[in-house]
Amino acid sequence: EPEVTQTPSHQVTQMGQEVILRCVPISNHLYFYWYRQILGQKVEFLVSFYNNEISEKSEIFDDQFSVERPDGSNFTLKIRSTKLEDSAMYFCASSEGSGGSEKLFFGSGTQLSVL
């Protein structure tokens, strides 16, 4: 069964450093997402991406965050200058149709630890 893959599974970084989280969505999917989950809390929406542009973003997704689809298979989340409160599990997801009406498939996540 096709799946969303994320790398790395764990990322440790120093505060103020840039990190890039990588995702390979399911190949025929057109809509891509990033969510994050702080330990023990709910899954929070960050951003949705379609047709090479952001279609929706949350308040969390400030100027320190950016997303890119550099080629036909990868989807990345960049945090330019990490803060302690960025420590969380980051999930990439993709869907065949728009996420408001089609199920999202999630990757296993990247655990980001900012020291």
Added chain:
Amino acid sequence: GESVGLHLPTLSVQEGDNSIINCAYSNSASDYFIWYKQESGKGPQFIIDIRSNMDKRQGQRVTVLLNKTVKHLSLQIAATQPGDSAVYFCAENGNRDDKIIFGKGTRLHILP
């Protein structure tokens, strides 16, 4: 504020019994709802979805019920098994086309 929430943070069920996990939503414009299962260290896994033109949908051992009058969603798991132990999230679209919003989650604990 929260548009999706849960009544109980933890539910303990005897193995073999049926489980019922509840969810309240506040956005009456939502027309698509999904239940996800999250096992420890993994991403959310799709279980079942339902659109607002339905009030019940069945899958394999799972049933989702939607009551739009009171804005309530429930997930029923028949004959609960140890492998059902996980956190269960309901999610809604808020009548948006481009995202879903998760509730806080209920941890399902299976008693031997």
